Amino acid sequence: MKRIRNTILSCLALPALAFMAVSCGQEDETEARIDELLSQMTLREKIGQMNQLSVSGFSQKVADDIRRGATGSILNETDPAVINEYQRIAVEESRLGIPLLVARDVIHGYRTVFPIPLGMAATFDPELVERGARLTAEEVTASGIRWTFSPMLDVSRDARWGRIAESSGEDTYLNAVMGAAMVRGYQGDLSDSTSLAACAKHFVGYGAAESGRDYNSTWIPPRAMRNVYLPPFETAVKAGALTLMTSFNDNDGVPGTGNAELLKDVLRGEWGFDGFVVTDWASAAEMIPHGFASDGRHAASLAMNAGVDMDMMSNVYSAYLEDLVKRGEVKESDIDSAVRNILRVKFRLGLFDNPYVDVGKALEVQYNDSVMTAAYRTALESAVLLKNNGVLPLDRSKIRRVLVTGPMADAPHDQMGTWTFDGQKEHTITPLDAIRESWGDDVEVIYEPGLSYCREFNSRGVARAAEAARRADVILAFMGEEAIMSGEAHCLADITLKGGQREMIEALAASGKPLVLNIMAGRPLVLDMESEIADAILFSFHPGTMGGPAIADLLSGKASPSGRLPSTFPAASGQVPCYYSHNNTGRPFRGDETMLYDIPLEAAQTSLGNTSYMLDAGFNPLYPFGYGLTYSAFEYSLPTLDRQEYSDGDVIRVSFTLTNKGKAEATEVAQLYVRDLVGSVTRPVKELKGFRRVTLAPGESSEQVFELPVSELAFVGLDMKKKVEPGEFSLWVAGDSASGESVNFRVIR
Numbered sequence: 001m002k003r004i005r006n007t008i009l010s011c012l013a014l015p016a017l018a019f020m021a022v023s024c025g026q027e028d029e030t031e032a033r034i035d036e037l038l039s040q041m042t043l044r045e046k047i048g049q050m051n052q053l054s055v056s057g058f059s060q061k062v063a064d065d066i067r068r069g070a071t072g073s074i075l076n077e078t079d080p081a082v083i084n085e086y087q088r089i090a091v092e093e094s095r096l097g098i099p100l101l102v103a104r105d106v107i108h109g110y111r112t113v114f115p116i117p118l119g120m121a122a123t124f125d126p127e128l129v130e131r132g133a134r135l136t137a138e139e140v141t142a143s144g145i146r147w148t149f150s151p152m153l154d155v156s157r158d159a160r161w162g163r164i165a166e167s168s169g170e171d172t173y174l175n176a177v178m179g180a181a182m183v184r185g186y187q188g189d190l191s192d193s194t195s196l197a198a199c200a201k202h203f204v205g206y207g208a209a210e211s212g213r214d215y216n217s218t219w220i221p222p223r224a225m226r227n228v229y230l231p232p233f234e235t236a237v238k239a240g241a242l243t244l245m246t247s248f249n250d251n252d253g254v255p256g257t258g259n260a261e262l263l264k265d266v267l268r269g270e271w272g273f274d275g276f277v278v279t280d281w282a283s284a285a286e287m288i289p290h291g292f293a294s295d296g297r298h299a300a301s302l303a304m305n306a307g308v309d310m311d312m313m314s315n316v317y318s319a320y321l322e323d324l325v326k327r328g329e330v331k332e333s334d335i336d337s338a339v340r341n342i343l344r345v346k347f348r349l350g351l352f353d354n355p356y357v358d359v360g361k362a363l364e365v366q367y368n369d370s371v372m373t374a375a376y377r378t379a380l381e382s383a384v385l386l387k388n389n390g391v392l393p394l395d396r397s398k399i400r401r402v403l404v405t406g407p408m409a410d411a412p413h414d415q416m417g418t419w420t421f422d423g424q425k426e427h428t429i430t431p432l433d434a435i436r437e438s439w440g441d442d443v444e445v446i447y448e449p450g451l452s453y454c455r456e457f458n459s460r461g462v463a464r465a466a467e468a469a470r471r472a473d474v475i476l477a478f479m480g481e482e483a484i485m486s487g488e489a490h491c492l493a494d495i496t497l498k499g500g501q502r503e504m505i506e507a508l509a510a511s512g513k514p515l516v517l518n519i520m521a522g523r524p525l526v527l528d529m530e531s532e533i534a535d536a537i538l539f540s541f542h543p544g545t546m547g548g549p550a551i552a553d554l555l556s557g558k559a560s561p562s563g564r565l566p567s568t569f570p571a572a573s574g575q576v577p578c579y580y581s582h583n584n585t586g587r588p589f590r591g592d593e594t595m596l597y598d599i600p601l602e603a604a605q606t607s608l609g610n611t612s613y614m615l616d617a618g619f620n621p622l623y624p625f626g627y628g629l630t631y632s633a634f635e636y637s638l639p640t641l642d643r644q645e646y647s648d649g650d651v652i653r654v655s656f657t658l659t660n661k662g663k664a665e666a667t668e669v670a671q672l673y674v675r676d677l678v679g680s681v682t683r684p685v686k687e688l689k690g691f692r693r694v695t696l697a698p699g700e701s702s703e704q705v706f707e708l709p710v711s712e713l714a715f716v717g718l719d720m721k722k723k724v725e726p727g728e729f730s731l732w733v734a735g736d737s738a739s740g741e742s743v744n745f746r747v748i749r
């Protein structure tokens with residue numbers, strides 16, 4: 001038997017060995033082709049490959065630059081015919097025929113727009129997110145664009161920061177899981193012409209911008225960098241991300257574009273990354289205003305010597321590198337390494353063998369059924385039900401007249417959210433469209449927006465909406481943020497609803513009719529008043545092209561909400577940054593502390609609680625990370641572990657029973673959290689280590705098992721070494737980060 005088994009094994013091994021041999025062979029062939037090209041390239045031509053230009057439309061100057069080998073990549077052109085023409089010039093008219101790498105920020109869809117990445121994270125469904133990325137890649141590569149600047153992996157814990165919209169939220173693990181899913185989805189099979197190079201950005205720590213103000217300094221110490229901000233990038237590199245982008249922020253005084261320790265020691269040295277690194281837009285030259293470079297020449301030298309391969313739109317590489325090499329301040333061997341990295345990606349994408357697209361096909365794939373269905377499904381799963389007093393799902397048999405109101409009810413552009421360059425609002429289906437379409441003749445749909453945009457103050461419009469509310473059986477109010485209110489450089493000091501929205505919500509509630517509040521926004525908002533007076537709140541982030549049908553189907557009960565919060569929703573703007581995986585402090589909040597209006601007028605004593613909280617906001621957020629309701633109710637058994645003690649290298653088997661105690665089929669997102677009770681440094685009170693979507697029929701129970709390798713408990717401790725530290729741990733399985741009962745286990749040496 002043994003002999004046969006060995007034979008079987010060797011037979012099984014053959015294809016794998018063959019595959020490895022082929023891919024090693026391909027890699028060897030690629031390196032040989034790169035060597036050959038490099039040996040023929042002039043220094044100018046090498047520097048040209050390291051220079052990226054933004055262009056829109058056909059520019060003779062850019063065409064001339066391409067022809068003379070002065071640029072190797074363009075971004076922002078989307079017309080397939082124009083891209084083909086630029087590519088033809090590169091391949092057929094430049095001296096060495098090196099194809100262009102054409103890029104675009106396709107970060108949550110191309111023409112068909114998906115929910116913003118923060119919304120995609122709320123699905124807690126990496127398989128769905130991966131499929132969406134794959135379909136987006138097919139849609140966009142048909143136009144000749146083969147590189148996207150996504151996934152954005154900046155752990156973000158401050159909802160004042162506008163770019164939280166582009167992230168997967170506050171949690172390291174969720175950012176890592178979603179980022180790897182996007183890398184796999186975008187890149188797919190590299191030998192296929194639909195493969196879209198991913199770009200893990202912004203390397204690193206950009207999401208910790210002080211006070212939530214974009215581009216601001218970050219102060220992340222090495223241990224937090226290792227335990228919180230770097231892991232999603234390492235996961236993306238391990239998933240095969242072909243490129244990375246440096247970040248605008250200076251961290252502890254060092255700009256991302258000049259950080260040799262991270263770009264060389266960590267990215268190349270520790271992680272073995274062999275793709276290429278591009279700067280963010282003009283971030284090389286921006287080291288001058290940072291006060292890190294004295295001029296463009298110095299900036300070029302700093303970026304080059306830090307390990308940056310390609311300069312996006314600073315032009316400092318094209319202007320100064322040749323002279324820096326001639327003066328010996330930059331080694332030509334480093335130029336060769338950078339060019340090698342860039343050419344390696346172009347070869348891996350098959351651009352040398354297949355640089356052109358079929359212009360006729362480019363339009364055919366846009367808005368195709370598969371990508372629109374995936375966009376719908378993602379919008380459906382990204383919506384988070386924050387409150388429901390039973391008014392949802394709407395009982396259509398008891399509704400003759402519904403009021404659709406609010407500035408986001410029919411806002412096809414804003415519904416798509418930030419970084420939506422190519423989504424065409426004509427294809428967007430708004431909630432008003434969908435409700436009119438799906439509710440047909442048996443319900444009268446009254447539409448009275450009240451406000452024409454989110455920041456508007458319009459008392460007369462609000463009065464008209466309130467009057468209409470009195471005639472309706474239920475109010476569907478669509479509020480939130482216009483797309484422009486989040487995204488790059490769009491930060492807020494106060495994260496409550498703007499304009500006359502809060503006044504309007506109060507006026508609608510005063511009608512006494514059931515009020516369903518639907519919010520579309522690019523960030524967590526403070527919904528303290530809203531959560532008091534609305535009967536239900538559905539938070540859809542910016543849900544994209546198919547947001548309307550998804551929301552209509554959720555409101556009518558055709559589907560049950562299943563989204564979970566990827567970011568904590570604070571009780572007050574002053575609570576941010578706030579996140580669930582905080583440290584405990586020496587004086588943790590107890591819950592019986594004196595609050596602002598409980599302080600006696602004649603109070604003299606100085607101590608009101610002596611714990612870590614705010615007199616006017618307490619400690620707890622309004623809605624915790626991982627939170628979300630469904631149209632049912634789920635019950636968890638206390639988890640059981642297969643052992644009480646584990647060693648490094650073991651796998652912890654966590655068993656639990658999940659039961660749907662409600663009356664509707666629904667999907668629960670079971671979440672696995674762990675706490676390291678004592679460490680060589682203080683540890684978070686909880687850390688997400690796993691999650692799973694489980695769909696159950698009413699009354700159905702399911703035995704579930706999480707398998708958690710003990711190695712996943714490793715962290716960088718006092719000695720700056722990453723390892724699992726022996727000791728006591730607590731573990732939860734629950735529906736959000738604030739629920740559940742814990743069980744304990746020990747890790748022994």
Ligand code: GLC
Binds near residue numbers: 105149201
């Ligand atoms: C922007 C953004 C970056 C984007 C790049 C190209 O400034 O910071 O995320 O990919 O420029 O548009």
